[in-house]
Amino acid sequence: MAKENExxxxxxxxxxxxxxxxxxxxxxxxxxxxxxxxTGKDNxxxxxxxxxEDLKVGANKLAKRLREWYELYNPEFSRSISDxxxxxxxxISKSRSELxxxxxxxxxxxxxxxxxxxxxxxxxLLAVQIITFYDTKEKLEEYLxxxxxxxxxxxxxxxGSLIAAKLLEQAGSFEKLMGMxxxxxxxxGAEKALFRHLKTGARCPKYGIILQHPVVAKSKDKxxxxxxxxxxxxxxxxxxxxxxxxxxxxxxxxIEDKLK
Amino acid sequence: MRKSxxxxxxxQKKGKKLIIYTKNxxxxxxxxxxxxxxxxxxxxxxxxxxxxxxxxxxMKGYLNIxxxxxxxxxxxxxxxxxxxxxxxxxxxxxxxxxALDFAPRVVRELVYLCEExxxxxxxxxxxxxxxxxxxxxxxxDVVYMDxxxxxxxxxxxxNCRRFLKKDxxxxxxxxxRSIDVTKKPRQLFExxxxxxxKELVIIDYKILDPxxxxxxxxxxxxx
Numbered sequence: 001m002a003k004e005n006e007x008x009x010x011x012x013x014x015x016x017x018x019x020x021x022x023x024x025x026x027x028x029x030x031x032x033x034x035x036x037x038x039t040g041k042d043n044x045x046x047x048x049x050x051x052x053e054d055l056k057v058g059a060n061k062l063a064k065r066l067r068e069w070y071e072l073y074n075p076e077f078s079r080s081i082s083d084x085x086x087x088x089x090x091x092i093s094k095s096r097s098e099l100x101x102x103x104x105x106x107x108x109x110x111x112x113x114x115x116x117x118x119x120x121x122x123x124x125l126l127a128v129q130i131i132t133f134y135d136t137k138e139k140l141e142e143y144l145x146x147x148x149x150x151x152x153x154x155x156x157x158x159x160g161s162l163i164a165a166k167l168l169e170q171a172g173s174f175e176k177l178m179g180m181x182x183x184x185x186x187x188x189g190a191e192k193a194l195f196r197h198l199k200t201g202a203r204c205p206k207y208g209i210i211l212q213h214p215v216v217a218k219s220k221d222k223x224x225x226x227x228x229x230x231x232x233x234x235x236x237x238x239x240x241x242x243x244x245x246x247x248x249x250x251x252x253x254x255i256e257d258k259l260k
Numbered sequence: 261m262r263k264s265x266x267x268x269x270x271x272q273k274k275g276k277k278l279i280i281y282t283k284n285x286x287x288x289x290x291x292x293x294x295x296x297x298x299x300x301x302x303x304x305x306x307x308x309x310x311x312x313x314x315x316x317x318x319m320k321g322y323l324n325i326x327x328x329x330x331x332x333x334x335x336x337x338x339x340x341x342x343x344x345x346x347x348x349x350x351x352x353x354x355x356x357x358x359a360l361d362f363a364p365r366v367v368r369e370l371v372y373l374c375e376e377x378x379x380x381x382x383x384x385x386x387x388x389x390x391x392x393x394x395x396x397x398x399x400x401d402v403v404y405m406d407x408x409x410x411x412x413x414x415x416x417x418x419n420c421r422r423f424l425k426k427d428x429x430x431x432x433x434x435x436x437r438s439i440d441v442t443k444k445p446r447q448l449f450e451x452x453x454x455x456x457x458k459e460l461v462i463i464d465y466k467i468l469d470p471x472x473x474x475x476x477x478x479x480x481x482x483x
């Protein structure tokens with residue numbers, strides 16, 4: 001009690017305008033420093049994976065627009081090729097007659113309208129941009145691979161860099177992910193279904209992001225595989241957090257053997 | 261523009277709607293894109309109940325929010341500073357606000373606000389651990405808490421015990437959905453009320469529908 005009284009008095013003594021001013025300046029300085037120190041490697045990784053996802057969405061959207069636009073000029077070719085990136089590259093490098101020849105059609109038979117060169121150039125500007133989107137995405141994925149390899153080797157070896165990064169993104173930070181039980185990791189990314197289950201009693205989800213992992217996706221009993229993988233991921237994350245020995249390949253082999 | 265029943269909060273009828281304002285402490289500056297209204301040379305900032313739970317509580321008929329000119333406030337869960345900026349308007353130049361939040365991302369925005377307003381101090385700390393920031397505060401007149409945590413009542417009491425002066429007021433916004441999604445909000449509010457009543461006296465209680473879904477606000481006084 002005596003100690004409590006003392007701290008109460010000290011707190012009370014800080015209420016004067018002068019000491020409030022001092023507290024203002026001190027807190028501002030300390031907070032700025034704390035914010036500076038709060039950024040870790042996990043923040044960078046989370047931003048990287050978010051960028052990759054945004055690039056994916058953006059590239060897809062733009063590519064669809066490009067096709068819609070280009071089909072006015074050359075509809076047959078657009079139908080014959082489904083890969084957006086290749087499509088963009090080809091329409092830049094080759095002319096319409098060349099492209100039509102590749103799919104065995106003559107220019108006169110095409111449904112495409114004859115438009116001015118100026119108009120075609122405008123379409124190709126967009127195509128150039130889309131290719132850079134895909135290139136950037138590829139480079140970022142490469143960077144993510146390296147970063148994950150260094151930052152959390154075990155999780156990376158077990159789950160792959162993309163899935164591990166997505167789990168990190170969903171959890172919010174490496175520390176939070178480390179503190180999660182495997183059942184939570186299993187359902188990361190399935191929050192909507194989980195809360196629907198809790199609220200209305202609908203069927204519960206069995207997997208979230210980890211469904212994208214080949215071990216789970218190819219397995220016959222997906223729920224079982226998801227449970228096992230989540231279990232091992234939770235171990236791997238903890239090993240990584242406390243900088244333990246490398247056991248990622250062992251963990252992965254264990255699961256693959258069991259599910260055979 | 262006329263004075264409302266709450267200190268330093270002003271109101272004006274716009275058609276059928278009632279809009280509340282606070283006096284702008286920093287002339288000509290917006291904080292989050294709100295409307296500025298000048299009348300008789302005094303600038304007022306609009307306070308929307310859809311973005312601020314304190315404004316929602318006032319709109320729902322709080323007679324008193326306990327915050328007066330010149331008070332020192334501890335604001336837990338300041339986020340990027342939407343409501344703290346209005347609280348800082350109310351307490352004025354002689355008052356002070358300690359704005360605390362846990363997430364570095366939002367405190368970064370808060371720092372910009374604090375640099376503009378000399379009566380808010382940002383603190384990056386976990387409200388669950390008062391001992392980590394005890395040396396950065398003074399004794400306060402009012403504790404206001406708006407954090408969506410499972411054990412928010414416990415955190416609230418912890419902070420009131422330590423930093424609130426005797427007879428000081430304390431406000432807590434409770435988000436039912438962050439305590440338990442399966443239970444009914446009213447049930448949860450009862451549980452929270454019982455927990456708070458162990459140490460504080462509850463003066464007022466309002467559910468913040470329709471401005472905030474499944475939220476309520478308690479106003480308490482320290483014994």
